[in-house]
Amino acid sequence: MFTPISWNSLFSVAGAAVLGTLLVVTMFSLGIRLFMNAEHLKPKAAKGDVKSLRAEAANRAASYALFALSFGAVIYGILLIVPNVIPAIK
Amino acid sequence: MDSIVIVGLVVVLALFFDFTNGFHDTANAMATPIATGALKPRTAVLIASVMNLIGAFLSTAVATMISVGMINDASTLKPEIVFAGLTGAILWNLTTWFLGLPSSSSHALFGGLIGAVIVAAGFGAVNFDSILQKIFYPALFAPVIAGLAAWLATRIAYAITKRSSDDDLQTGRGRFRYGQIFSSSLVALAHGTNDAQKTMGVITLVLVAGGLQADGAHVQVWVILAAALAIALGTFSGGWRIIKTMGKGLSEVKPAQGLAAEVATAATILASSKLGFALSTTQVASGSIIGSGLGRSGGKVRWGKAGQVVLGWIFTLPAAALVGAISSALVLTGPAGIVIDAIVTVGVIIAIFQISRRNAVTHHNVASELEEASEVILTKKQRKANEKAAAAKARKGKK
Numbered sequence: 170m171f172t173p174i175s176w177n178s179l180f181s182v183a184g185a186a187v188l189g190t191l192l193v194v195t196m197f198s199l200g201i202r203l204f205m206n207a208e209h210l211k212p213k214a215a216k217g218d219v220k221s222l223r224a225e226a227a228n229r230a231a232s233y234a235l236f237a238l239s240f241g242a243v244i245y246g247i248l249l250i251v252p253n254v255i256p257a258i259k
Numbered sequence: 260m261d262s263i264v265i266v267g268l269v270v271v272l273a274l275f276f277d278f279t280n281g282f283h284d285t286a287n288a289m290a291t292p293i294a295t296g297a298l299k300p301r302t303a304v305l306i307a308s309v310m311n312l313i314g315a316f317l318s319t320a321v322a323t324m325i326s327v328g329m330i331n332d333a334s335t336l337k338p339e340i341v342f343a344g345l346t347g348a349i350l351w352n353l354t355t356w357f358l359g360l361p362s363s364s365s366h367a368l369f370g371g372l373i374g375a376v377i378v379a380a381g382f383g384a385v386n387f388d389s390i391l392q393k394i395f396y397p398a399l400f401a402p403v404i405a406g407l408a409a410w411l412a413t414r415i416a417y418a419i420t421k422r423s424s425d426d427d428l429q430t431g432r433g434r435f436r437y438g439q440i441f442s443s444s445l446v447a448l449a450h451g452t453n454d455a456q457k458t459m460g461v462i463t464l465v466l467v468a469g470g471l472q473a474d475g476a477h478v479q480v481w482v483i484l485a486a487a488l489a490i491a492l493g494t495f496s497g498g499w500r501i502i503k504t505m506g507k508g509l510s511e512v513k514p515a516q517g518l519a520a521e522v523a524t525a526a527t528i529l530a531s532s533k534l535g536f537a538l539s540t541t542q543v544a545s546g547s548i549i550g551s552g553l554g555r556s557g558g559k560v561r562w563g564k565a566g567q568v569v570l571g572w573i574f575t576l577p578a579a580a581l582v583g584a585i586s587s588a589l590v591l592t593g594p595a596g597i598v599i600d601a602i603v604t605v606g607v608i609i610a611i612f613q614i615s616r617r618n619a620v621t622h623h624n625v626a627s628e629l630e631e632a633s634e635v636i637l638t639k640k641q642r643k644a645n646e647k648a649a650a651a652k653a654r655k656g657k658k
Contacts, residue, residue, distance in 0.1 A: 175392060179400055182530045187408045189526035194412035194519050197438050198419035205420075205431035239438075243445055246529050247317075 189246060193239045200235035203228045265338040265597070266469040270462055272345045274489040277458035279352045280364040281311060281493020283501060284454060287361075287524065287544035288446035290505035291517035297436035298443070300497070306440075307447040308495035314451020315459075315487030329372070331386045336468045339590040339597055340379045341461060346604045347371025347583030351575060353611045359500040359508075359620075360571040363539035368457055369394055370579030375587035377580075397531060397538050398572075402546025405527040409547040412519035413554025420515065435514035442521035449528035450540045451490060458486040499620040508564040509545065510552025519554065520547035542572060 207228035213221035288310070289303040298306065348364070348371035355362040369390070376384050420430045459478045462485075466472035472479065506512065512520070524540070524547045531538040545568055552560040586604075589596045 175396075179396065182397075182527065183400070183404045185530035186404050186523065186527040187411065189530070190408040190412045190519070190523040191415065193442075193522045193526075194416050195419065197435070197518065198416040198515075201431045201434050202419050204434070205422075205429075208431075240441065243441060243525075246445070246526065247448065 189242070193242050196235045196239040196242065200232045200239065203232035203235065207232060262338065262469050265342065266465055266471065268597075268601070269338050269342045269345065269465045270485075272342060272349070273458050273461045273465070274485055276345050276349050276352070276364075276368065276461075277455065277486050277489035278493035278496075279349055279356070280368075280454050280458070281308070281490040282496045282498040283352050283356050283362075283364050283493075284450055284540055285494050285498045286501040286505040287450055287540045288443045288521070290502045290544075291512050291520055291548065292436070292439045292443045293502060294506035294512045295436055295439060295514045295517045297439040297514065297517065300499075300502075303443070304495055304497040306444055307450075308491040310444050310447035311451035311455065311494045312487050312491035314448040314453075315455035315490060316483060317448075317452045329369070329386055329389055331384055336376065336384075336464065337379070338465045338469050340375045340587055341372065341465045341468065342597065343378075343586035343590045343600065344368075344372035344375035344583045345461065346586045346600060347374055347579040347581070350582050350604065350607055351579040353608060355571055355575070356498055356500060357611050357615050358571075359504045361501045361505055361541045361545055361568055362571040362575045363398070363541045364454065365394075365457055365539045366398065366572070366575040367579040368461070370576035371583035371586075372461070373576075374580030374583030374585075378584045378587035379591060398542060401527055401531065401538050402542045404546075405523045405543040406546035406550030406553075408523035408526060409516075409520045409550030410554040412523055413516050413551045413558075416515040416519055417555060432513065432515045435518045438518045439514060439521060442518050442525065445525040446521050446528070446540075446544070447494070449525045451487070453528050453531070453538055453540055455483075455486045455490045458489065459483055462486065500615075503620055504564065504568070505545065505548060508561060509548045509568070510558060510560045512548065512551070513555065513558075516551035516555055516558065520544070520551040523547040523550065539572075 207225045210221045210225040210228065214225040285304055285307055288307050289298065289300075292298040293300050293303050345368075348367040351362070351367040351370070352364055355367075373385055373390070416435070417432075420432050422430045456478075459482050462482045463472065463476075463478050466479070466482075467474050467476075510516075524544045527543045527547075528538055528540055545565075549560050549565055552558045586600050589600045
């Protein structure tokens with residue numbers, strides 16, 4: 170009597186939701202991990218230890234890049250629904 | 260009664276429903292950042308209201324589905340039936356708000372409308388196939404999907420940031436709070452894209468029924484604007500009772516869990532909104548919080564409260580449908596019935612607000628209770644300020 174569930178649509182939603190969540194959270198968590206690495210290296214780097222200085226800079230740069238990427242993923246998620254605004258305004 | 264007057268009444272009632280939807284669902288986005296101290300309560304609801312306002316303009320996919328897909332033949336619907344459906348939705352929404360239950364505003368709306376339509380035009384007028392496909396199945400699966408996503412994300416977040424010492428400041432997990440500001444804003448945005456559309460759908464439905472808009476036409480710009488403003492205002496007024504339940508009732512929330520839960524909620528809602536599913540953001544957010552609670556080792560889920568919330572979900576659609584049906588039977592008697600229905604509805608609304616004032620939950624007391632329950636991670640600056648305040652208090656006590 171009733172149309173059965175549209176499994177394709179359901180799996181699309183589930184896949185997009187799980188993958189999107191994992192992508193953003195993994196990148197942000199890695200960013201925090203690297204940022205804390207940089208913070209731990211900071212005292213040694215301040216004393217002029219070249220190895221620590223380089224490692225601190227690399228960790229910090231990578232962490233900022235990961236924060237930016239996770240922010241970018243969020244923006245992409247928003248952009249996915251923006252095209253719908255055009256028929257609405259018309 | 261003049262049909263224009265009834266259409267006007269329904270539009271006002273629909274916007275009031277949108278307002279209640281806003282304050283009922285503020286918790287979906289802002290309960291966890293308030294619980295972890297990422298945002299102060301008033302700041303949180305301000306951000307949520309602005310994001311809801313913006314979100315309402317981003318999509319009308321769900322609005323079109325409600326106005327076109329839920330009812331088999333829109334011409335069988337009269338504005339007074341929509342009026343009756345809305346009273347069912349509003350009264351159930353306010354009852355669950357009073358009880359602090361994060362029930363679905365969407366299901367209250369659909370339930371109210373379904374009950375009213377069945378009394379007016381029989382079971383054949385409702386497109387049960389569309390409801391199953393677009394409402395029932397997503398409602399069944401969405402909290403599970405969001406919970407699974409949040410559970411996995413929490414485990415990953417904790418695994419990545421694990422250190423030999425499990426102190427939150429050493430691991431940097433307290434810094435997830437900064438991410439929470441963005442993730443909770445995203446949830447509020449997603450809520451605006453999803454929930455404001457339901458009011459747009461109802462207003463469009465009544466405009467079609469009143470002969471003021473062609474069947475199948477797009478949602479009008481003034482409808483989008485009015486619905487966006489109503490949900491934003493409702494969100495700003497803050498549903499502190501439900502924030503209390505979601506912030507401390509379901510699980511003890513720490514910043515990493517909060518971020519995982521919010522990202523899972525936003526991702527699920529955005530994915531569903533893209534495909535035109537009328538999803539309950541409340542159910543998704545609750546599923547995410549439970550999932551994140553299970554994901555942290557040592558994390559607790561308060562199953563007693565979770566059970567109450569699920570019971571609320573189960574009863575929402577039939578209870579709202581029952582009120583909608585009674586209201587529909589009343590309005591079908593004629594203009595006098597509509598007036599009586601309106602008076603009774605307003606009376607019940609006032610009574611609920613009056614009773615709620617005896618045990619008021621505001622942004623002042625909700626913050627302290629959540630802090631106690633969720634062990635808020637404080638910054639150095641906040642800790643110093645708290646220590647100073649405690650010392651000052653102690654000095655005053657000695658004097």
